[in-house]
Amino acid sequence: MRTAHTVTQIRAAEAALMATLPEGTLMERAATGLAVACADYLGGTYGAGILIIAGSGDNGGDALYAGARLARRGARVDAILLDPARAHAGGLAALRDAGGQVVPEKSRADAVARADLVLDGIVGIGGKPGLRPAAAEVVALVERHGVPVVAVDVPSGIDVDTGETPEPHVRATVTVTFGTHKIGLLVDPGATAAGAVHLVDIGLSPYLPEPALSALQAEDVAERLPAPERTSQKYSRGVLGVMAGSTQYTGAAVLAVGGALAGPAGMVRYVGPEQPANFVRARWPEVVVGEGRVQAWVVGSGLGTEPHRAEDVSRVLGSGLPVLVDADGLRHVLGRLEGQVLLTPHEGELARMLDVEREEVATHRLRSAREAARRWNATVLLKGATTLVVTPEGEARVNTTGTPWVGTAGSGDVLSGICGSLLAAGLSPLDAGSVGSYLHGMAGVLASRGGPIAAEDIARTVPEAYRRIRAVAT
Ligand SMILES: NC(=O)C1=CN([C@@H]2O[C@H](COP(=O)(O)OP(=O)(O)OC[C@H]3O[C@@H](n4cnc5c(N)ncnc54)[C@H](OP(=O)(O)O)[C@@H]3O)[C@@H](O)[C@H]2O)[C@@H](O)CC1
Ligand SMILES: Nc1ncnc2c1ncn2[C@@H]1O[C@H](COP(=O)(O)OP(=O)(O)O)[C@@H](O)[C@H]1O
Numbered sequence: 066m067r068t069a070h071t072v073t074q075i076r077a078a079e080a081a082l083m084a085t086l087p088e089g090t091l092m093e094r095a096a097t098g099l100a101v102a103c104a105d106y107l108g109g110t111y112g113a114g115i116l117i118i119a120g121s122g123d124n125g126g127d128a129l130y131a132g133a134r135l136a137r138r139g140a141r142v143d144a145i146l147l148d149p150a151r152a153h154a155g156g157l158a159a160l161r162d163a164g165g166q167v168v169p170e171k172s173r174a175d176a177v178a179r180a181d182l183v184l185d186g187i188v189g190i191g192g193k194p195g196l197r198p199a200a201a202e203v204v205a206l207v208e209r210h211g212v213p214v215v216a217v218d219v220p221s222g223i224d225v226d227t228g229e230t231p232e233p234h235v236r237a238t239v240t241v242t243f244g245t246h247k248i249g250l251l252v253d254p255g256a257t258a259a260g261a262v263h264l265v266d267i268g269l270s271p272y273l274p275e276p277a278l279s280a281l282q283a284e285d286v287a288e289r290l291p292a293p294e295r296t297s298q299k300y301s302r303g304v305l306g307v308m309a310g311s312t313q314y315t316g317a318a319v320l321a322v323g324g325a326l327a328g329p330a331g332m333v334r335y336v337g338p339e340q341p342a343n344f345v346r347a348r349w350p351e352v353v354v355g356e357g358r359v360q361a362w363v364v365g366s367g368l369g370t371e372p373h374r375a376e377d378v379s380r381v382l383g384s385g386l387p388v389l390v391d392a393d394g395l396r397h398v399l400g401r402l403e404g405q406v407l408l409t410p411h412e413g414e415l416a417r418m419l420d421v422e423r424e425e426v427a428t429h430r431l432r433s434a435r436e437a438a439r440r441w442n443a444t445v446l447l448k449g450a451t452t453l454v455v456t457p458e459g460e461a462r463v464n465t466t467g468t469p470w471v472g473t474a475g476s477g478d479v480l481s482g483i484c485g486s487l488l489a490a491g492l493s494p495l496d497a498g499s500v501g502s503y504l505h506g507m508a509g510v511l512a513s514r515g516g517p518i519a520a521e522d523i524a525r526t527v528p529e530a531y532r533r534i535r536a537v538a539t
Protein backbone atom coordinates (compact mmCIF):
# COMPACT_ATOMS: atom_id res chain seq x y z
CA MET A 66 0.00 0.00 0.00
CA ARG A 67 1.29 3.45 -0.83
CA THR A 68 0.35 5.69 2.07
CA ALA A 69 0.16 9.44 2.56
CA HIS A 70 0.00 11.41 5.79
CA THR A 71 -0.92 14.92 6.82
CA VAL A 72 1.72 17.50 7.74
CA THR A 73 0.64 17.28 11.40
CA GLN A 74 1.06 13.48 11.37
CA ILE A 75 4.46 13.79 9.69
CA ARG A 76 5.70 16.44 12.14
CA ALA A 77 4.73 14.25 15.11
CA ALA A 78 6.39 11.15 13.63
CA GLU A 79 9.54 13.11 12.80
CA ALA A 80 9.76 14.46 16.32
CA ALA A 81 9.47 10.95 17.78
CA LEU A 82 12.07 9.56 15.40
CA MET A 83 14.43 12.51 15.84
CA ALA A 84 14.43 12.03 19.59
CA THR A 85 16.15 8.66 19.02
CA LEU A 86 18.85 9.94 16.67
CA PRO A 87 21.85 12.30 16.72
CA GLU A 88 20.97 15.78 15.45
CA GLY A 89 21.12 16.21 11.73
CA THR A 90 20.66 12.51 10.94
CA LEU A 91 17.30 12.92 9.22
CA MET A 92 18.40 15.78 7.05
CA GLU A 93 21.49 13.80 6.09
CA ARG A 94 19.33 10.83 5.10
CA ALA A 95 17.00 13.08 3.12
CA ALA A 96 19.86 14.89 1.36
CA THR A 97 21.61 11.62 0.49
CA GLY A 98 18.44 10.18 -1.06
CA LEU A 99 17.85 13.42 -2.91
CA ALA A 100 21.39 13.54 -4.34
CA VAL A 101 21.14 9.91 -5.50
CA ALA A 102 17.79 10.60 -7.20
CA CYS A 103 19.24 13.66 -8.99
CA ALA A 104 22.28 11.68 -10.16
CA ASP A 105 19.95 8.94 -11.44
CA TYR A 106 17.82 11.47 -13.27
CA LEU A 107 20.87 13.08 -14.91
CA GLY A 108 22.47 9.74 -15.71
CA GLY A 109 25.69 10.93 -14.01
CA THR A 110 26.88 14.05 -12.23
CA TYR A 111 30.24 14.87 -13.78
CA GLY A 112 30.02 18.20 -15.62
CA ALA A 113 26.25 18.58 -15.02
CA GLY A 114 24.93 22.05 -14.21
CA ILE A 115 22.67 22.02 -11.15
CA LEU A 116 20.85 25.05 -9.81
CA ILE A 117 19.43 25.04 -6.31
CA ILE A 118 16.64 27.40 -5.37
CA ALA A 119 16.77 27.52 -1.59
CA GLY A 120 14.18 29.04 0.72
CA SER A 121 14.83 29.84 4.36
CA GLY A 122 13.63 26.60 5.97
CA ASP A 123 14.83 23.02 6.26
CA ASN A 124 13.57 22.29 2.76
CA GLY A 125 16.29 24.64 1.50
CA GLY A 126 18.69 22.87 3.88
CA ASP A 127 17.98 19.51 2.24
CA ALA A 128 18.61 21.00 -1.19
CA LEU A 129 21.89 22.66 -0.13
CA TYR A 130 23.27 19.49 1.49
CA ALA A 131 22.28 17.46 -1.58
CA GLY A 132 23.97 20.11 -3.72
CA ALA A 133 27.17 19.67 -1.70
CA ARG A 134 27.13 15.93 -2.40
CA LEU A 135 26.54 16.50 -6.11
CA ALA A 136 29.33 19.10 -6.27
CA ARG A 137 31.73 16.60 -4.67
CA ARG A 138 30.79 14.18 -7.43
CA GLY A 139 31.78 16.59 -10.18
CA ALA A 140 28.65 18.66 -10.78
CA ARG A 141 28.77 22.44 -11.16
CA VAL A 142 26.36 23.59 -8.47
CA ASP A 143 24.89 27.10 -8.19
CA ALA A 144 22.50 28.23 -5.48
CA ILE A 145 19.94 31.01 -5.54
CA LEU A 146 19.20 32.01 -1.93
CA LEU A 147 15.75 33.59 -1.76
CA ASP A 148 16.42 35.03 1.69
CA PRO A 149 20.23 35.03 2.05
CA ALA A 150 20.27 36.14 5.68
CA ARG A 151 18.08 33.16 6.69
CA ALA A 152 19.50 30.44 4.44
CA HIS A 153 20.19 27.13 6.19
CA ALA A 154 23.64 27.77 7.69
CA GLY A 155 24.87 24.17 7.80
CA GLY A 156 23.68 23.39 4.28
CA LEU A 157 25.21 26.57 2.88
CA ALA A 158 28.58 25.93 4.54
CA ALA A 159 28.60 22.35 3.21
CA LEU A 160 27.81 23.56 -0.30
CA ARG A 161 30.56 26.18 -0.21
CA ASP A 162 33.09 23.66 1.15
CA ALA A 163 32.27 21.37 -1.76
CA GLY A 164 32.90 24.16 -4.30
CA GLY A 165 29.30 25.29 -4.89
CA GLN A 166 28.62 28.96 -5.67
CA VAL A 167 25.95 31.37 -4.46
CA VAL A 168 24.45 33.23 -7.43
CA PRO A 169 24.40 37.05 -7.06
CA GLU A 170 20.93 38.51 -7.55
CA LYS A 171 21.85 40.20 -10.83
CA SER A 172 23.07 36.91 -12.35
CA ARG A 173 20.00 34.80 -11.62
CA ALA A 174 18.78 34.74 -15.23
CA ASP A 175 22.20 33.54 -16.47
CA ALA A 176 22.31 30.85 -13.79
CA VAL A 177 18.90 29.55 -14.84
CA ALA A 178 19.90 29.62 -18.52
CA ARG A 179 22.93 27.38 -17.96
CA ALA A 180 21.28 24.85 -15.63
CA ASP A 181 20.61 21.27 -16.70
CA LEU A 182 18.51 20.63 -13.61
CA VAL A 183 16.84 22.78 -10.95
CA LEU A 184 16.36 21.62 -7.35
CA ASP A 185 13.28 23.20 -5.85
CA GLY A 186 14.13 23.73 -2.18
CA ILE A 187 11.87 26.77 -1.79
CA VAL A 188 9.44 25.28 0.71
CA GLY A 189 8.45 21.82 1.90
CA ILE A 190 5.85 20.79 4.44
CA GLY A 191 6.30 24.11 6.25
CA GLY A 192 5.18 26.18 3.27
CA LYS A 193 1.94 28.04 2.89
CA PRO A 194 0.21 27.43 -0.46
CA GLY A 195 1.33 29.76 -3.24
CA LEU A 196 4.75 31.40 -3.64
CA ARG A 197 6.05 34.74 -2.46
CA PRO A 198 7.06 37.18 -5.23
CA ALA A 199 10.84 36.53 -5.08
CA ALA A 200 10.28 32.77 -5.38
CA ALA A 201 7.60 33.18 -8.05
CA GLU A 202 9.97 35.29 -10.17
CA VAL A 203 12.71 32.64 -10.19
CA VAL A 204 10.20 29.85 -10.87
CA ALA A 205 8.86 31.83 -13.86
CA LEU A 206 12.42 32.11 -15.23
CA VAL A 207 12.89 28.35 -14.85
CA GLU A 208 9.65 27.68 -16.73
CA ARG A 209 10.61 30.10 -19.49
CA HIS A 210 13.88 28.21 -20.02
CA GLY A 211 12.18 24.82 -19.77
CA VAL A 212 14.69 23.47 -17.25
CA PRO A 213 13.56 20.19 -15.64
CA VAL A 214 12.82 20.50 -11.94
CA VAL A 215 13.37 18.02 -9.14
CA ALA A 216 11.14 19.11 -6.26
CA VAL A 217 12.47 18.56 -2.76
CA ASP A 218 9.79 16.81 -0.64
CA VAL A 219 6.93 18.61 -2.45
CA PRO A 220 6.61 20.99 -5.41
CA SER A 221 6.73 24.33 -3.62
CA GLY A 222 3.48 26.24 -3.54
CA ILE A 223 1.03 23.32 -3.55
CA ASP A 224 -1.26 22.80 -0.60
CA VAL A 225 0.48 19.77 0.90
CA ASP A 226 -2.57 18.42 2.77
CA THR A 227 -5.13 18.70 -0.03
CA GLY A 228 -3.40 18.74 -3.43
CA GLU A 229 -4.94 22.11 -4.19
CA THR A 230 -2.70 24.42 -6.22
CA PRO A 231 -3.41 28.10 -5.86
CA GLU A 232 -1.05 29.81 -8.32
CA PRO A 233 1.85 30.20 -8.47
CA HIS A 234 3.50 26.89 -7.72
CA VAL A 235 6.34 24.74 -8.99
CA ARG A 236 5.71 22.16 -11.73
CA ALA A 237 8.20 19.35 -11.22
CA THR A 238 9.40 16.53 -13.43
CA VAL A 239 10.28 14.45 -10.39
CA THR A 240 9.47 14.94 -6.71
CA VAL A 241 11.78 13.31 -4.19
CA THR A 242 9.78 12.99 -1.00
CA PHE A 243 10.91 11.91 2.46
CA GLY A 244 9.52 9.40 4.95
CA THR A 245 6.00 9.07 3.54
CA HIS A 246 3.92 10.43 0.70
CA LYS A 247 2.09 13.68 1.21
CA ILE A 248 -1.61 13.88 0.28
CA GLY A 249 -0.91 16.65 -2.22
CA LEU A 250 1.49 14.41 -4.16
CA LEU A 251 -1.27 11.89 -4.89
CA VAL A 252 -4.37 14.06 -5.32
CA ASP A 253 -4.85 16.29 -8.35
CA PRO A 254 -4.07 18.98 -9.28
CA GLY A 255 -1.08 18.63 -6.88
CA ALA A 256 -0.25 15.17 -8.27
CA THR A 257 0.17 16.64 -11.74
CA ALA A 258 2.49 19.33 -10.35
CA ALA A 259 4.60 16.65 -8.62
CA GLY A 260 5.43 14.61 -11.73
CA ALA A 261 6.96 11.20 -10.94
CA VAL A 262 7.20 10.74 -7.18
CA HIS A 263 10.20 9.03 -5.61
CA LEU A 264 10.03 8.13 -1.91
CA VAL A 265 13.20 8.17 0.21
CA ASP A 266 13.11 6.01 3.33
CA ILE A 267 14.37 8.02 6.32
CA GLY A 268 13.20 5.50 8.93
CA LEU A 269 9.88 7.20 9.67
CA SER A 270 7.51 4.26 9.09
CA PRO A 271 7.43 2.84 12.66
CA TYR A 272 6.33 6.24 13.98
CA LEU A 273 3.56 6.94 11.46
CA PRO A 274 -0.12 6.57 12.43
CA GLU A 275 -2.93 5.30 10.16
CA PRO A 276 -2.57 7.08 6.82
CA ALA A 277 -4.89 9.90 5.83
CA LEU A 278 -4.92 8.59 2.25
CA SER A 279 -3.71 5.41 0.58
CA ALA A 280 -3.22 4.01 -2.90
CA LEU A 281 -3.58 0.30 -3.59
CA GLN A 282 -0.57 -1.34 -5.21
CA ALA A 283 -0.66 -4.52 -7.32
CA GLU A 284 -0.18 -6.79 -4.27
CA ASP A 285 -3.02 -5.03 -2.39
CA VAL A 286 -5.31 -5.44 -5.38
CA ALA A 287 -4.28 -9.10 -5.76
CA GLU A 288 -5.29 -9.74 -2.14
CA ARG A 289 -8.73 -8.27 -2.77
CA LEU A 290 -9.52 -9.70 -6.23
CA PRO A 291 -12.29 -12.29 -5.94
CA ALA A 292 -11.65 -15.60 -7.67
CA PRO A 293 -13.87 -18.68 -7.84
CA GLU A 294 -13.21 -21.65 -5.60
CA ARG A 295 -13.17 -25.24 -6.91
CA THR A 296 -16.86 -25.75 -6.19
CA SER A 297 -18.10 -22.27 -7.08
CA GLN A 298 -20.86 -21.84 -9.60
CA LYS A 299 -22.36 -18.79 -11.29
CA TYR A 300 -24.79 -17.95 -8.49
CA SER A 301 -22.31 -18.35 -5.67
CA ARG A 302 -19.85 -16.10 -7.55
CA GLY A 303 -22.44 -13.32 -7.42
CA VAL A 304 -25.03 -12.01 -9.85
CA LEU A 305 -25.02 -8.38 -10.90
CA GLY A 306 -28.10 -6.50 -12.09
CA VAL A 307 -27.38 -3.70 -14.56
CA MET A 308 -30.00 -1.03 -15.09
CA ALA A 309 -28.35 1.29 -17.60
CA GLY A 310 -29.03 2.87 -20.98
CA SER A 311 -32.16 4.30 -22.50
CA THR A 312 -33.74 4.55 -25.92
CA GLN A 313 -31.60 7.65 -26.40
CA TYR A 314 -28.34 6.28 -24.95
CA THR A 315 -28.27 2.65 -26.03
CA GLY A 316 -24.48 2.34 -26.02
CA ALA A 317 -24.21 2.96 -22.28
CA ALA A 318 -26.13 -0.26 -21.64
CA VAL A 319 -23.83 -2.27 -23.91
CA LEU A 320 -20.68 -0.79 -22.36
CA ALA A 321 -21.76 -1.08 -18.72
CA VAL A 322 -22.67 -4.72 -19.34
CA GLY A 323 -19.33 -5.19 -21.13
CA GLY A 324 -17.49 -3.91 -18.05
CA ALA A 325 -19.63 -6.10 -15.81
CA LEU A 326 -18.89 -9.24 -17.84
CA ALA A 327 -15.16 -8.55 -17.53
CA GLY A 328 -15.40 -8.64 -13.74
CA PRO A 329 -15.50 -11.59 -11.33
CA ALA A 330 -19.28 -12.01 -10.88
CA GLY A 331 -20.78 -15.24 -12.23
CA MET A 332 -23.68 -13.73 -14.10
CA VAL A 333 -25.09 -10.42 -15.33
CA ARG A 334 -28.78 -9.59 -15.63
CA TYR A 335 -29.84 -6.61 -17.71
CA VAL A 336 -32.96 -4.60 -16.97
CA GLY A 337 -34.00 -1.79 -19.30
CA PRO A 338 -36.09 -0.62 -22.25
CA GLU A 339 -36.53 -2.87 -25.26
CA GLN A 340 -34.17 -1.01 -27.53
CA PRO A 341 -30.97 -1.22 -25.54
CA ALA A 342 -32.05 -4.67 -24.29
CA ASN A 343 -32.00 -5.99 -27.86
CA PHE A 344 -28.57 -4.50 -28.48
CA VAL A 345 -27.28 -5.95 -25.21
CA ARG A 346 -28.65 -9.38 -26.11
CA ALA A 347 -27.10 -9.25 -29.58
CA ARG A 348 -23.70 -8.11 -28.34
CA TRP A 349 -23.55 -10.25 -25.18
CA PRO A 350 -25.47 -13.51 -25.57
CA GLU A 351 -24.40 -14.59 -22.07
CA VAL A 352 -26.52 -11.85 -20.45
CA VAL A 353 -29.97 -12.67 -19.10
CA VAL A 354 -32.43 -9.90 -19.90
CA GLY A 355 -35.07 -9.27 -17.25
CA GLU A 356 -35.51 -9.12 -13.50
CA GLY A 357 -34.32 -11.90 -11.21
CA ARG A 358 -32.30 -12.42 -8.03
CA VAL A 359 -29.10 -10.42 -7.87
CA GLN A 360 -26.46 -9.67 -5.23
CA ALA A 361 -25.80 -6.06 -6.32
CA TRP A 362 -27.03 -3.42 -8.73
CA VAL A 363 -25.48 -0.93 -11.11
CA VAL A 364 -27.87 1.82 -12.02
CA GLY A 365 -27.56 5.01 -13.96
CA SER A 366 -25.13 5.04 -16.91
CA GLY A 367 -26.98 6.51 -19.88
CA LEU A 368 -30.31 6.37 -18.05
CA GLY A 369 -31.35 9.70 -19.54
CA THR A 370 -33.27 12.43 -17.84
CA GLU A 371 -36.84 11.12 -18.14
CA PRO A 372 -38.53 11.60 -14.77
CA HIS A 373 -39.91 8.04 -14.57
CA ARG A 374 -36.37 6.63 -14.30
CA ALA A 375 -36.27 8.16 -10.81
CA GLU A 376 -38.50 5.29 -9.69
CA ASP A 377 -36.04 2.73 -11.03
CA VAL A 378 -33.25 4.34 -9.05
CA SER A 379 -35.20 4.56 -5.81
CA ARG A 380 -36.46 0.98 -6.18
CA VAL A 381 -32.92 -0.30 -6.52
CA LEU A 382 -31.70 1.91 -3.67
CA GLY A 383 -34.50 0.54 -1.52
CA SER A 384 -33.64 -3.10 -2.27
CA GLY A 385 -31.21 -3.37 0.66
CA LEU A 386 -28.56 -4.73 -1.75
CA PRO A 387 -25.23 -3.05 -2.53
CA VAL A 388 -25.82 -0.47 -5.27
CA LEU A 389 -23.55 1.53 -7.56
CA VAL A 390 -25.15 4.73 -8.86
CA ASP A 391 -23.54 6.36 -11.90
CA ALA A 392 -24.10 9.28 -14.26
CA ASP A 393 -27.80 10.14 -14.84
CA GLY A 394 -28.78 7.95 -11.90
CA LEU A 395 -27.06 10.46 -9.63
CA ARG A 396 -29.78 13.00 -10.46
CA HIS A 397 -32.17 10.86 -8.48
CA VAL A 398 -30.04 10.45 -5.36
CA LEU A 399 -31.79 12.81 -3.02
CA GLY A 400 -31.70 12.22 0.73
CA ARG A 401 -29.26 10.37 2.97
CA LEU A 402 -28.69 6.80 1.85
CA GLU A 403 -28.50 3.60 3.80
CA GLY A 404 -26.59 0.39 3.21
CA GLN A 405 -23.71 -0.23 0.87
CA VAL A 406 -23.82 2.43 -1.82
CA LEU A 407 -21.09 3.56 -4.23
CA LEU A 408 -21.69 6.81 -6.11
CA THR A 409 -19.44 7.32 -9.16
CA PRO A 410 -19.66 10.92 -10.41
CA HIS A 411 -17.19 12.77 -12.60
CA GLU A 412 -16.42 16.38 -11.65
CA GLY A 413 -19.40 17.82 -13.53
CA GLU A 414 -21.84 15.38 -11.95
CA LEU A 415 -20.46 15.96 -8.46
CA ALA A 416 -20.70 19.72 -9.00
CA ARG A 417 -24.37 19.32 -9.92
CA MET A 418 -24.99 17.18 -6.85
CA LEU A 419 -23.32 19.71 -4.55
CA ASP A 420 -24.85 22.64 -6.43
CA VAL A 421 -21.50 24.32 -7.08
CA GLU A 422 -19.52 25.20 -10.22
CA ARG A 423 -17.49 22.42 -11.83
CA GLU A 424 -14.34 24.49 -11.28
CA GLU A 425 -15.00 24.38 -7.54
CA VAL A 426 -14.89 20.57 -7.58
CA ALA A 427 -11.86 20.50 -9.91
CA THR A 428 -9.83 22.70 -7.56
CA HIS A 429 -11.02 21.03 -4.33
CA ARG A 430 -11.34 17.39 -5.35
CA LEU A 431 -10.67 15.72 -2.02
CA ARG A 432 -12.78 18.16 -0.03
CA SER A 433 -15.68 17.85 -2.48
CA ALA A 434 -15.61 14.03 -2.45
CA ARG A 435 -15.47 13.98 1.36
CA GLU A 436 -18.35 16.40 1.62
CA ALA A 437 -20.53 14.33 -0.72
CA ALA A 438 -19.68 11.09 1.09
CA ARG A 439 -20.78 12.63 4.38
CA ARG A 440 -23.86 14.30 2.97
CA TRP A 441 -25.24 11.19 1.22
CA ASN A 442 -23.78 8.70 3.71
CA ALA A 443 -22.31 6.76 0.77
CA THR A 444 -18.89 5.93 -0.62
CA VAL A 445 -18.02 8.41 -3.37
CA LEU A 446 -15.75 7.61 -6.29
CA LEU A 447 -14.77 10.87 -7.99
CA LYS A 448 -13.49 10.05 -11.48
CA GLY A 449 -10.58 11.80 -13.16
CA ALA A 450 -6.88 11.43 -13.88
CA THR A 451 -6.40 10.51 -10.22
CA THR A 452 -9.67 8.93 -9.16
CA LEU A 453 -10.58 9.28 -5.48
CA VAL A 454 -12.68 6.88 -3.42
CA VAL A 455 -13.88 8.24 -0.08
CA THR A 456 -16.13 6.64 2.55
CA PRO A 457 -18.59 8.51 4.79
CA GLU A 458 -16.29 7.68 7.71
CA GLY A 459 -13.50 9.55 5.93
CA GLU A 460 -11.28 6.70 4.72
CA ALA A 461 -9.78 7.79 1.40
CA ARG A 462 -8.01 6.02 -1.44
CA VAL A 463 -6.58 7.36 -4.65
CA ASN A 464 -6.03 5.43 -7.86
CA THR A 465 -2.67 5.70 -9.55
CA THR A 466 -3.11 3.48 -12.63
CA GLY A 467 -4.25 4.77 -16.00
CA THR A 468 -3.35 6.95 -18.93
CA PRO A 469 -5.08 10.01 -20.35
CA TRP A 470 -6.19 7.75 -23.24
CA VAL A 471 -8.63 6.22 -20.73
CA GLY A 472 -10.56 9.50 -20.80
CA THR A 473 -12.68 8.41 -23.77
CA ALA A 474 -16.46 8.40 -24.21
CA GLY A 475 -18.10 5.43 -22.53
CA SER A 476 -15.09 4.71 -20.34
CA GLY A 477 -17.09 5.57 -17.22
CA ASP A 478 -19.87 3.18 -18.27
CA VAL A 479 -17.32 0.38 -18.43
CA LEU A 480 -15.97 1.37 -15.01
CA SER A 481 -19.45 1.17 -13.49
CA GLY A 482 -19.82 -2.39 -14.78
CA ILE A 483 -16.42 -3.46 -13.44
CA CYS A 484 -17.04 -1.97 -9.99
CA GLY A 485 -20.57 -3.39 -9.93
CA SER A 486 -19.27 -6.87 -10.66
CA LEU A 487 -16.83 -6.52 -7.74
CA LEU A 488 -19.71 -5.42 -5.48
CA ALA A 489 -21.75 -8.47 -6.56
CA ALA A 490 -18.76 -10.68 -5.79
CA GLY A 491 -18.83 -9.38 -2.22
CA LEU A 492 -16.39 -6.45 -2.04
CA SER A 493 -17.27 -3.39 0.05
CA PRO A 494 -17.99 -0.16 -1.84
CA LEU A 495 -14.50 1.13 -0.86
CA ASP A 496 -12.75 -1.99 -2.18
CA ALA A 497 -15.01 -2.31 -5.22
CA GLY A 498 -14.37 1.33 -6.17
CA SER A 499 -10.62 1.28 -5.60
CA VAL A 500 -9.96 -2.20 -7.01
CA GLY A 501 -12.29 -1.44 -9.94
CA SER A 502 -10.54 1.80 -10.83
CA TYR A 503 -7.13 0.10 -10.53
CA LEU A 504 -8.25 -2.63 -12.99
CA HIS A 505 -9.89 -0.09 -15.30
CA GLY A 506 -6.78 2.14 -15.40
CA MET A 507 -4.41 -0.79 -15.85
CA ALA A 508 -6.57 -2.31 -18.60
CA GLY A 509 -6.52 1.11 -20.29
CA VAL A 510 -2.72 1.22 -20.16
CA LEU A 511 -2.37 -2.32 -21.51
CA ALA A 512 -4.90 -1.71 -24.29
CA SER A 513 -3.51 1.68 -25.24
CA ARG A 514 0.26 1.05 -25.30
CA GLY A 515 0.58 4.77 -26.01
CA GLY A 516 -2.17 5.02 -28.64
CA PRO A 517 -5.88 5.81 -28.75
CA ILE A 518 -8.45 3.35 -27.43
CA ALA A 519 -12.22 3.06 -27.32
CA ALA A 520 -14.14 2.22 -24.16
CA GLU A 521 -14.74 -1.30 -25.45
CA ASP A 522 -11.00 -1.93 -25.58
CA ILE A 523 -10.80 -1.25 -21.84
CA ALA A 524 -13.51 -3.81 -21.08
CA ARG A 525 -11.87 -6.34 -23.38
CA THR A 526 -8.51 -5.94 -21.64
CA VAL A 527 -9.71 -6.20 -18.03
CA PRO A 528 -9.24 -9.99 -17.93
CA GLU A 529 -5.59 -9.53 -18.98
CA ALA A 530 -5.09 -6.94 -16.20
CA TYR A 531 -6.79 -9.38 -13.81
CA ARG A 532 -4.41 -12.21 -14.79
CA ARG A 533 -1.32 -10.03 -14.44
CA ILE A 534 -2.33 -8.81 -10.99
CA ARG A 535 -3.12 -12.33 -9.80
CA ALA A 536 0.30 -13.41 -11.05
CA VAL A 537 1.86 -10.87 -8.64
CA ALA A 538 0.29 -12.74 -5.73
CA THR A 539 1.62 -16.20 -6.70
N1 LIG B 1 11.50 17.97 10.20
C1 LIG B 1 12.34 16.95 9.88
O1 LIG B 1 12.71 16.15 10.69
C2 LIG B 1 12.83 16.80 8.51
C3 LIG B 1 12.48 17.75 7.59
N2 LIG B 1 12.98 17.71 6.36
C4 LIG B 1 12.77 18.81 5.46
O2 LIG B 1 12.28 19.94 6.13
C5 LIG B 1 11.16 20.47 5.44
C6 LIG B 1 10.32 21.27 6.35
O3 LIG B 1 11.13 22.33 6.78
P1 LIG B 1 10.59 23.57 7.62
O4 LIG B 1 9.74 23.08 8.68
O5 LIG B 1 11.78 24.34 8.02
O6 LIG B 1 9.71 24.36 6.58
P2 LIG B 1 9.92 24.66 5.02
O7 LIG B 1 9.07 23.70 4.26
O8 LIG B 1 11.34 24.74 4.65
O9 LIG B 1 9.20 26.06 4.84
C7 LIG B 1 9.28 27.06 5.81
C8 LIG B 1 10.02 28.25 5.27
O10 LIG B 1 9.45 28.67 4.06
C9 LIG B 1 8.98 30.02 4.14
N3 LIG B 1 7.70 30.07 3.43
C10 LIG B 1 6.51 29.61 3.84
N4 LIG B 1 5.58 29.72 2.89
C11 LIG B 1 6.20 30.27 1.82
C12 LIG B 1 5.76 30.63 0.51
N5 LIG B 1 4.49 30.44 0.12
N6 LIG B 1 6.68 31.16 -0.36
C13 LIG B 1 7.96 31.34 0.04
N7 LIG B 1 8.42 31.02 1.28
C14 LIG B 1 7.55 30.49 2.15
C15 LIG B 1 8.89 30.33 5.61
O11 LIG B 1 9.21 31.67 5.79
P3 LIG B 1 8.59 32.56 7.01
O12 LIG B 1 7.11 32.35 6.97
O13 LIG B 1 9.25 32.05 8.24
O14 LIG B 1 9.01 33.94 6.63
C16 LIG B 1 9.93 29.39 6.21
O15 LIG B 1 11.20 30.00 6.25
C17 LIG B 1 10.52 19.25 4.86
O16 LIG B 1 9.64 19.54 3.82
C18 LIG B 1 11.74 18.49 4.42
O17 LIG B 1 12.20 18.99 3.15
C19 LIG B 1 13.90 16.66 5.94
O18 LIG B 1 15.20 17.16 6.13
C20 LIG B 1 13.69 15.38 6.72
C21 LIG B 1 13.70 15.65 8.18
N1 LIG C 1 -6.62 12.17 -17.86
C1 LIG C 1 -7.07 10.98 -17.45
N2 LIG C 1 -6.21 10.04 -17.03
C2 LIG C 1 -6.66 8.84 -16.62
N3 LIG C 1 -7.96 8.48 -16.57
C3 LIG C 1 -8.86 9.39 -16.97
C4 LIG C 1 -8.48 10.67 -17.42
N4 LIG C 1 -9.60 11.35 -17.73
C5 LIG C 1 -10.64 10.55 -17.47
N5 LIG C 1 -10.21 9.35 -17.01
C6 LIG C 1 -11.04 8.20 -16.62
O1 LIG C 1 -11.93 7.91 -17.69
C7 LIG C 1 -13.25 7.60 -17.20
C8 LIG C 1 -14.22 8.63 -17.76
O2 LIG C 1 -15.49 8.45 -17.21
P1 LIG C 1 -16.69 9.43 -17.51
O3 LIG C 1 -16.25 10.84 -17.37
O4 LIG C 1 -17.86 8.96 -16.73
O5 LIG C 1 -16.92 9.17 -19.07
P2 LIG C 1 -18.21 8.66 -19.85
O6 LIG C 1 -19.39 9.36 -19.23
O7 LIG C 1 -17.99 9.06 -21.29
O8 LIG C 1 -18.27 7.18 -19.69
C9 LIG C 1 -13.13 7.63 -15.68
O9 LIG C 1 -12.85 6.34 -15.19
C10 LIG C 1 -11.93 8.55 -15.43
O10 LIG C 1 -11.28 8.29 -14.21
Ligand SMILES: [K+]
Pocket residue numbers: 124185186187188189216217218219220221
Ligand atom coordinates in the same frame (compact mmCIF):
# COMPACT_ATOMS: atom_id res chain seq x y z
K1 LIG D 1 10.14 22.04 -2.40
